[in-house]
Amino acid sequence: xxSSSLGRTVRLGVxxxxxxxxxxxxxxxxxLFGTSSVIAMxxxxxxxxxxxxEQIRQLGSRNVILRSVKPREDFATGASQxxxxxxxxxxxxxxxxxxxxxxxxxxxxxAREIYEExxxxxxxxxxxxxxTLPVYRDVTGRVVSEGRFLADNDEAGIANVCVLSDEVARYxxxxxxxxxxxxxxxxxxxxxxxxxxxxxxxxxDTPKSGAPSSAExxxxxxxxxxxxxxxxxxxxxxxxxxxxxxxxEIVVEVDASENVPMVAAACREMLSRNHKxxxxxxxxxxxxxxxxxxxxRIFNIVLGSIASISLLVGGIGIMNVMLxxxxxxxxxxxxxxxxxAKQRHIVSQFLVECVVLSVGGGLLGVALGLAIPAIVEHxxxxxxxxTPGAPILAFLISAGVGVxxxxxxxxxxxxxxxxxxxxxx
Amino acid sequence: MTTSPSxxxxxxxxGVTRTYRMGSNEVRALDDFTFSFGRGEYWAVMGSSxxxxxTLLNVLGCIDRPTNxxxxxxxxxxxxxxxxxxxxxxxxxxxxxxxxxxxIPQLNVLENIMVPLFYQDEPxxxxxxxxxxxxxxxxxxxxxxxxxxxxxxxxQQRVAIARALVNHPALIxxxxxxxNLDSQTALEILELLDELHAExxxxxxxxxxxxxxxxxxxxxxxxxxxxxxxxxxxHSKAGVRA
Numbered sequence: 100x101x102s103s104s105l106g107r108t109v110r111l112g113v114x115x116x117x118x119x120x121x122x123x124x125x126x127x128x129x130x131l132f133g134t135s136s137v138i139a140m141x142x143x144x145x146x147x148x149x150x151x152x153e154q155i156r157q158l159g160s161r162n163v164i165l166r167s168v169k170p171r172e173d174f175a176t177g178a179s180q181x182x183x184x185x186x187x188x189x190x191x192x193x194x195x196x197x198x199x200x201x202x203x204x205x206x207x208x209x210a211r212e213i214y215e216e217x218x219x220x221x222x223x224x225x226x227x228x229x230x231t232l233p234v235y236r237d238v239t240g241r242v243v244s245e246g247r248f249l250a251d252n253d254e255a256g257i258a259n260v261c262v263l264s265d266e267v268a269r270y271x272x273x274x275x276x277x278x279x280x281x282x283x284x285x286x287x288x289x290x291x292x293x294x295x296x297x298x299x300x301x302x303x304d305t306p307k308s309g310a311p312s313s314a315e316x317x318x319x320x321x322x323x324x325x326x327x328x329x330x331x332x333x334x335x336x337x338x339x340x341x342x343x344x345x346x347x348e349i350v351v352e353v354d355a356s357e358n359v360p361m362v363a364a365a366c367r368e369m370l371s372r373n374h375k376x377x378x379x380x381x382x383x384x385x386x387x388x389x390x391x392x393x394x395x396r397i398f399n400i401v402l403g404s405i406a407s408i409s410l411l412v413g414g415i416g417i418m419n420v421m422l423x424x425x426x427x428x429x430x431x432x433x434x435x436x437x438x439x440a441k442q443r444h445i446v447s448q449f450l451v452e453c454v455v456l457s458v459g460g461g462l463l464g465v466a467l468g469l470a471i472p473a474i475v476e477h478x479x480x481x482x483x484x485x486t487p488g489a490p491i492l493a494f495l496i497s498a499g500v501g502v503x504x505x506x507x508x509x510x511x512x513x514x515x516x517x518x519x520x521x522x523x524x
Numbered sequence: 525m526t527t528s529p530s531x532x533x534x535x536x537x538x539g540v541t542r543t544y545r546m547g548s549n550e551v552r553a554l555d556d557f558t559f560s561f562g563r564g565e566y567w568a569v570m571g572s573s574x575x576x577x578x579t580l581l582n583v584l585g586c587i588d589r590p591t592n593x594x595x596x597x598x599x600x601x602x603x604x605x606x607x608x609x610x611x612x613x614x615x616x617x618x619x620x621x622x623x624x625x626x627x628i629p630q631l632n633v634l635e636n637i638m639v640p641l642f643y644q645d646e647p648x649x650x651x652x653x654x655x656x657x658x659x660x661x662x663x664x665x666x667x668x669x670x671x672x673x674x675x676x677x678x679x680q681q682r683v684a685i686a687r688a689l690v691n692h693p694a695l696i697x698x699x700x701x702x703x704n705l706d707s708q709t710a711l712e713i714l715e716l717l718d719e720l721h722a723e724x725x726x727x728x729x730x731x732x733x734x735x736x737x738x739x740x741x742x743x744x745x746x747x748x749x750x751x752x753x754x755x756x757x758x759h760s761k762a763g764v765r766a
Contacts, residue, residue, distance in 0.1 A: 437585065
């Protein structure tokens with residue numbers, strides 16, 4: 100078929116469909132939903148996988164992160180008093196056990212959290228203040244944007260220095276570089292020596308898990324120990340709460356990623372033996388990745404089923420309508436055959452109509468399919484990524500549906516006996 | 525303008541039989557039928573219903589195949605042709621005019637006239653030019669963009685005649701071409717056919733109306749799938765006019 104005759108066939112198909120506009124529109128709905136599910140599926144799956152990889156990159160794929168978690172109320176002591184002491188969490192003993200006895204461990208970094216406000220002049224905020232070792236930055240893969248991170252001689256000298264995450268830096272020093280300036284953490288002044296790039300906030304960083312927000316301040320571990328001790332006061336509305344926590348976080352770096360499951364299991368085993376209550380949690384980024392992959396797989400199965408069912412139903416809908424159309428237009432087929440149309444002309448005429456229907460549905464579906472991920476992203480706070488291939492794939496699938504489900508009606512039309520067809524009323 | 529047939533007939537049937545199965549009965553719509561339609565002749569085929577005239581027209585038009593026997597169009601035997609080749613033959617050598625006009629509703633006048641050309645393996649380049657000329661010729665030059673539903677019956681039949689001429693056919697087949705028209709309009713259509721005959725076209729007109737049949741140059745009467753009578757040349761109006 101030459102291009103001009105194809106163009107004419109397409110125009111003819113469109114004008115035949117336009118004789119029944121509502122019918123054509125309803126027929127395309129199935130393909131529309133099928134196509135949009137394909138695009139949404141790919142976008143959500145791609146987003147989940149990208150998010151998981153980003154998480155791994157930020158937490159370190161070879162790390163196992165242990166965190167102290169406040170146990171549930173019924174485990175707390177003195178719950179009826181207005182001043183109570185809560186003692187929980189990871190201990191120095193845990194740290195040394197991991198450091199000394201665990202095989203496959205490369206580096207171990209402890210961190211303490213200090214519940215103090217950070218102020219500069221009349222600007223105040225409540226970031227996560229972490230007292231930790233210089234190696235923390237290296238193990239967690241954080242990036243210094245200005246100045247430097249904590250150094251060994253800060254630690255040795257119990258120096259009053261701090262490193263801000265850039266969110267904190269932007270808030271406290273909106274107009275100038277914070278380097279060399281002083282901020283007040285609780286009651287003491289600290290000199291700012293560096294700024295870290297903030298971590299992108301992750302979906303899995305729920306407040307419950309005590310995971311870091313992007314507002315963070317780092318001070319040397321020894322400095323924290325010296326000025327704040329283990330016992331800290333948390334102010335609450337109507338009550339004061341004393342907490343005794345030795346370490347808030349231990350980041351364990353494993354020497355090779357294949358040893359991560361082993362080290363994670365060993366940590367679990369060791370902690371469950373030494374802690375009476377569930378006052379800790381273990382985050383294994385590698386496991387997060389597996390979980391994200393699993394989520395992606397489930398999403399793909401669910402949306403893939405919806406998409407294939409929609410496309411199947413849409414295809415059957417098209418076939419049904421086209422069979423009715425072929426019967427309705429039996430006389431036209433007879434006329435065309437009498438005037439010299441070959442069977443392939445009749446096939447292409449009806450096939451083109453089917454493809455126009457399904458591609459029309461496909462185009463509307465692509466539009467809807469591009470909108471769905473945006474809506475999901477907005478309301479479900481899931482990241483979605485639309486790769487350029489997705490709309491193309493969806494479009495090709497919809498065209499394929501038209502061809503597959505149009506073949507039979509077109510074949511029926513083409514093999515009609517011209518004499519019978521002409522006699523048809 | 526000659527009224528005598530040239531050497532080679534346009535349509536030649538030799539021992540053509542066409543049988544149908546109706547339940548357990550076998551119906552012989554055409555029974556050992558041998559006849560030739562000469563070039564430039566204008567024939568009316570008449571007969572009561574069931575006489576086989578529709579079947580004859582279908583065989584002549586290559587939309588039906590003989591069960592037995594040989595049919596040649598313009599010297600080409602149709603016996604060995606496959607569906608594609610028969611279709612190509614229809615689009616090149618035959619022109620159809622139907623009782624109920626049979627225009628294609630989605631297409632306008634110009635497009636309807638051009639339909640047979642669309643289906644030729646190598647459509648002529650001057651197709652649109654031809655269609656415009658023919659539309660003017662049948663008096664519809666001003667209505668090229670109209671859809672069939674916007675035309676009267678007579679106008680539709682004129683479009684159908686233009687369509688039957690666009691491929692310069694060897695043979696024009698008209699099936700009760702005036703059956704759906706009032707007598708005045710029918711007369712106009714018949715005059716148009718007379719003109720075509722006068723130009724030397726070969727026409728086979730199937731009708732059961734006597735006065736329509738009488739206008740043709742020759743009359744072939746059928747009965748039970750056989751030739752009842754052949755009436756040659758007494759009403760050669762066209763020849764006189766020419």
